[in-house]
Amino acid sequence: MKKRVIAALLIVGLALLTACGSKSAMNVDEVSKRLLNEIAYQDELSSMGLDTASMFLNLSDIEVKNAAIYETSGWTAEEIVVLECASQADADKAKAALEARVAEQKVNYEDYVPEELDKLNDAVIVESGNFAVLSVSNDPDAARKILSEYQ
Numbered sequence: 001m002k003k004r005v006i007a008a009l010l011i012v013g014l015a016l017l018t019a020c021g022s023k024s025a026m027n028v029d030e031v032s033k034r035l036l037n038e039i040a041y042q043d044e045l046s047s048m049g050l051d052t053a054s055m056f057l058n059l060s061d062i063e064v065k066n067a068a069i070y071e072t073s074g075w076t077a078e079e080i081v082v083l084e085c086a087s088q089a090d091a092d093k094a095k096a097a098l099e100a101r102v103a104e105q106k107v108n109y110e111d112y113v114p115e116e117l118d119k120l121n122d123a124v125i126v127e128s129g130n131f132a133v134l135s136v137s138n139d140p141d142a143a144r145k146i147l148s149e150y151q
Contacts, residue, residue: 026131026150032068032082034146039137043072045080057081057101062093065130077105077116081134094132098125101134126151 024030036045053069054060063086070080081098085091102123109116122140126133128151135143 024150026084026128028066028068028082028084028131031131031133031146031150032070032080035080035082035133035135035137035143036070038146039135039139039142041072041076041078041137043076043078045070045072045078053081058097059083059094062090062097063087064090064094075113077109077113077119077136078138079134079136081132083132085130085132088130091127091130091132095125095127098132098134102136105136 048069048071050059050064050067050069053067053071054064057069062083064083065086066084068080068082072078081101083091083094085094102120102125106117106120109120119136119138119140124133124135124140124143124147126147128147131150133147135147137143
């Protein structure tokens, strides 16, 4: 009887330890809202539809199941892009598209608003499972911290 009790306690203890170390499943709406609300931005970010964003993010050959995209008026380079892709291969392509977006923005802002290059140089791009995320802000450490909870 004692062996069964000890075994049951060990199983419960291991289950608790495993649960404490687990990460949350990534969710487009939750992640985008946290990035939007927990980081201070210089400019106001507005939601943008996937069809419109696909044109400048070059997502035409990527199957995106769900997305949240926030852009500014253009005075700053700040933006949030959270993409849930249909497959790991699509997430790989989405990450490459986000990297290309940042590189393009660096060229665009170099002469337009060169102060924005610091944000772009510290852009956070993360791929996790079928998700690809871009965060451009003055607080990349906060973005990394938020995203680390989902990886």
